[in-house]
Amino acid sequence: MSFDEASSEKWIIEKLQELGWTYNTPEELEDMEDNKYFLRETLLNSLRKMNSIPDSLISDAVSKLEELTPSKDGNSKFLNFLKNGINVIDEHRQIHTVRLIAQSNKYNNSFIVTNQLSIHGKSNKRPDILLFVNGIPVVIMENKNPYNAGSIDEAYNQIKGYEESIEGLFTYLQIAVINNGINGELFPLFFNEKGKDTRAKWKTSYPMESKQGSEFETLLNGVFNIDNFVKLLLNYTHIRKKGDRNEKILARYMQFRATEKILNRIHNNMDKNLKEPKKTGLIWHWQGSGKTLIMAYTAYQLRKTLPDATILIVVDRKDLDNQALSSFSDIQGLELTKDIKNTTELGDLIAYNNGNAMPGIFIVTIQKFSPENFKSIVKDSTLNNNVICLVDESHRTQYGLMAGTFRNAFPDAFVFGFTGTPIRKKSGGNIRNTFEEFCPPGEVYLDRYTMKDAQEDGFTVPIAYEYNAAIPAVKDHIINEALELDEEAEGLTENEKDLLNRKIRVIKELYKTDANVDTIARDVANHFKNEVENTNSGLKAMLVAVDREACVMYKRKLDKLLAPETSEIVMTFGHNESSDIISEYRDELQKRTGKDAKQACKEFTESFNISGNPKILIVTDMLLTGFDSPKLWVMYLAKPLFEERLLQAIGRTDRPFRDKDYGYVIDYVYLLGTLNKTLNKYEGGPSKPGIQGIVISREEIEKDFIKLLDETYAIFGNFDFSDNSHDNLNKLIKILSNPEISDRFEKNFRKLTAMLNLPRAKAYLTLHIDKYRQLAKAYGIYVNNLKLGAVNGEKVQEAYERVKKIISENFFLDVENRGNFTIDRDYLNTLGKTRDYGSALRALNTWHTEISNRRFGYPGLLDRIVDAYQKLLNAKAVNDEILQQIKSIKDTMDSIAESESTEGETKAAFREAIKISLGDVNADILNPFCDNLAVRPGIKSLLNGEKIVRKVDRAKIQKSIRYAYIKVFGAGDLEKEKTSVGVIYKNLRDTFGF
Missing domain, CATH: 3.40.50.300 (P-loop containing nucleotide triphosphate hydrolases)
Incomplete structure (x- = not known):
């Protein structure tokens, strides 16, 4: 499949047709009425087919659709209408439910896909692909070319831009799909703040047979075959209450x-x-x-x-x-x-x-x-x-x-x-x-x-594991004895549990001596203050104590080392506690909170997720399974846990959260051996170590960091990072302009940065920081010179900013930035002499960003920039052809700037669209054609800034183009006339977005 965006769009439409969708061009679709975002006749015909009721009641249902507002509430109500129908009342006060989708026979519905349909709003937009069910828009797709500002992040940003500029459409849209022709993601639409949408991959074509294909092809097969799609829309898309607000959830694959x-x-x-x-x-x-x-x-x-x-x-x-x-x-x-x-x-x-x-x-x-x-x-x-x-x-x-x-x-x-x-x-x-x-x-x-599946999909993060020898480790055979007894306690009566607990009390007592509790509490408090709280990330911690008495002992100690509100205990309390330590604390807790101890613990758990305090939860059994908090970062493990229980416990730390590259377990018991054994059991096999890539021990981090450093350096061959000359910089840019190399480098470098950002990691990775510094410079050059048009891509830029922050705060290195420069005639003359590869890439990159951010589109110019950029990447040198392309692009840029200064931005964009349509014509032809066309019906209102271009206006524009063409070029060659009019019309649409 070609990476060209137009051919990618064509391929997607063909694929959707194979899956049961009917393609209509924008011209074939009925015109949408003002501020209405569905195909009214298609909708009415579909509703008549599904509902045996008078037309007046169907009209009432459509009116209820039209009354919905572009908001979370409006979108939520529409989803409810989709699932349950719309209730309307007839003249006899009888209630009728008007179904919007035929569920029993899915193929009685209308499934339409179209592309480049003009949508009116605060500004006119033409989404790449829209999908309609029974005339109602339910899916929007945005496609990007990897070599043309091609990141999926940019497609996401564009969707969020549409959500503001054509918000009315998003009253009805339920699902967004973003892709670059190879990789793709989807997410439910609910007017969320940018960056708050739950984006996800779809990695199964179930129940279709899995075929070899791209990730995005799997998404299309799995989501958009008609059977699956109707199920997803009606049964797997829901509104859920979360705290004091609602959210929309869409099932993961x-x-x-x-x-x-x-x-x-x-x-x-x-x-x-x-x-x-x-x-x-x-x-x-x-x-x-x-x-x-x-x-x-x-x-x-x-x-x-x-x-x-x-x-x-x-x-x-x-x-x-x-x-x-x-x-x-x-x-x-x-x-x-x-x-x-x-x-x-x-x-x-x-x-x-x-x-x-x-x-x-x-x-x-x-x-x-x-x-x-x-x-x-x-x-x-x-x-x-x-x-x-x-x-x-x-x-x-x-x-x-x-x-x-x-x-x-x-x-x-x-x-x-x-x-x-x-x-x-x-x-x-x-x-x-x-x-x-x-x-x-x-x-x-x-x-x-599996755990590995969850990490690869981004639903969990790896877990960094560190053994802290604050207290002497217990011998393995004693711990294993505790394991067997503790496991057997499940399902036994209280009397039987008491008998077994006596046998393991000696083991537990070791972890709750006053000296050991004091040592661990001091280490926890110091680590929390310096490595967790000081990050200002909102991340929190959990301390796992050996039993309930130990929980109280830790709370007493931590209250002297940290603010008392920092930590809280979450555990069970009995009415007739045999332990004075626990009963005294329970009474204090109830007096302090004014609540029953059980209710207080419940509120502590809830506050951990939504409030500033508590920042540390102290537990022994509760919350080690079933507790889901993305804010939980560090687990201080001061209790022997084994196999399933150990895996369940440390898994509490692996939920993603901002600035959280890893969950983090600090083990005071030394359970690495049993952890590795357990991970082998669940995730590994004879040839696959379970721990690798899922849990990373401190003992392994340095080794992995060095290994990844060496692997990353090997990507560059014999390149000399110590040579700071301009020629060597040019050589580096040539290496990084290979997409395969740059992709591997970016992934490796971001992993290195994540490892360096681990708590306490800098203490033992500093020896290797010089090599990391050199790679950081290369990464800065890569971001600023080779990510065509994508320097604002959220993930790339966010990673880059974090790199700069880590380095500037800890290692006093200035990462190279783009800086300010002017691409004038002197710049191009120098480029013609030096054939400087890096300078040419920088010029094209800068122009692409500038043109992409213009008010009007310049599709022909963008295509030329991308074409030159791709040729430059392939050639790895500024040859005569590429140099001429760059100079020609500069001429066009200057011409547009001159036109804008005399005619204004609108007329300049209009003239450029006509110029690229007519090809190599001189001013004696171009100027009369533009002047003649500018005053004709449809075009005149377009140039006056009217946003709404209806179907009738589009017909006027096409007719005006044909009349102007005949006026200037004469009649005769009908085929050439038809082709030329079509090209001019397309370029005007691309420029003005109608």
Whole structure:
């Protein structure tokens, strides 16, 4: 596929046609009325086809569409109309629901794609591609060429610009797609502040067979085949409450894929006559991938397709129960039927309708299935085929007596497990195997999304790991004993837990001696003040203590070292605490906050995400699973944790946040060995070390930094970075002008910068900083001279600014900037003598940025600049042809400037559009043609600054061009006349954006 933007656009349209969309040129589409952004006749015809009601009611529904405002509220209401239809009232006060989309037969809808359609607003814009469903615009696509200001970031910036200039269109648009022909992303549209949109890749064509193709082709196949697209629009796009505001969410590809697999399994196995129905499945997705949302998407659709179904969301602890409850209740249109608060309510649910179970969505903890409290329900089990159980954190409690009771209560149910860390091991004589519990024979998992997948997709960041020998390390065999005992405690009675806890109390006591707690607290306070709080990034920390008493001990110590409001404990409190330390603290907490201890802990957790304080949460068990806070950066680990529990805990730090290149774990226990073993188990294999690329230990950081430095230097061959001569600079620019080299260099250098920006990293990476300095200079040259038109690209420029900040603050290096210079005749004369490659690139780069930022478009001139730039990159030298192109571009720039000074910017842009259309004509022909055309209908209003150019005006403009052409060139050659008129019309559209 060509990288040319026009051919890329053509290819996208052809691809969409293959996927079921109908292409119409802008001229073929009906004209949009003033300030209306849908194709009215197409809409009316579609609504008549779908709804058997009088036209007057359909008109009423359309009026409600027209009344929507360009705002979050208007966009939200339109999404609700799409999903549920529009209610209108007839003359008899009867309510009718007007459907906007035919859901049962998707192909009864109209699916139209068009390109370069003029949209009127504060200024006229022509988005690259628009997609209409039943005449309503729902998708906007912006395409960029990698070699022509081609970053996806620029496409994003352009979409956000459209959101302001043609905001009315965005009342209805639901999805935006940005791409450069090879890579692509999509995000839901909701009038968000620039930079706040959730951009994501789509890396599966499911359920289509996966074919070899670009990332963007996979996105098109996966999102825009008609079946998937209608599902995404109606079932996977939602408004969700977040704090005191609403946000729009769009399913990620792995969430869509997993949900569809669950739904397919349910619908394909409901027949009771099947001999071996598959009624289970394991969703093995890493933390942060949105497993709770998969459950929500599943429940939402089951309520529509199986209204009599009983959907149980089964969680394993009360804190997770609350999280799941929030995730469901906050999504508009997903009404939770009930939060099952006790065993009696659970019994009522099962016994409903003669044991067929109550329809709806219910959240229940697995603990409510304890045998001693549930004997009466076991014998009254339900055989209802419509019971669907979605089990969260299924690796933890689906093996013992409670799990057995649960299965006995619903012997004919569909049961799907959700986990990031399934278990397959023997512990204390008990076999714990998540795969056996949730997978049909021969199936390892229904769907999987790994830690590595999450990092590659940008949904999580790597975790930097550092062992801190503040206290003596415990011998491995003692820690392993603690592991076995602690793991076995899950699912046992309180008396059994007490017996086991006595055996491991010696281990825990080591981590809560006053001396050790004091040592760790001082180290935590010092590190937090110097490396976390001083960054002013809003990032926070968590201290994991060995038990609840240790939590209180740390809080007491930290209150003397940091402001008391900096840290808070989040843990459980009993009514009759046997520990004086805990009971005294509970009483103090309740007096200080004026709240019940449980409520206070809940509010501390919420405030951690939305307020300044607390900055450090002190925990022992709570929040180590299920807690999702992008602000959590550093985990101070002062408790032995192993395997799944260790992986779950450190995973709390891997959620992305601004200026957060890594999560950060400081380990006071020395768990690196078991961490590496665990990562091998889950992410590695015989030839793939689990830790590499997922968790980076401090012991490995320096080695990796040096290795990456060497690899990056190797990209440049034998280039001498110490030579600061102009000739050597020119040589460097030639090397970096190879797109393959520059791409590798940019990726490597940004990784190096991220590693250097780790807390405490500079202390042991300073020895290597001279080599980094040289690369930083090269990066500055690359950004300022070789990123054609993309110097304002957010990610590149943001990375560059961070590089300069790191270097200037720590290593006193001035990174080379573009600086001010004038590209005049002397500059070009010097270029003609020296054939300076870098100077030529700089000139073209500067011109491209300047022309791109003009009020009017200069498409012909931009094409010439890009053509010269690409030829220069390929030639690696300023040859005669390229030199002449550069001089010719300069002549055009001067001509435009002169024209602007005498005629103004509008007339100058108009004249340039005509000039490039007519080709090599002299002023005796050009001037009469421009003068004759300027006073004709359509053109005159265009030059007077009228923004709205209707279909009728476009017809006038085409007719005026033809009359002017005949007037100046005469009639006769009809084919040439038709071609010339078409070229002039296109260039005027590109210039004035109509």
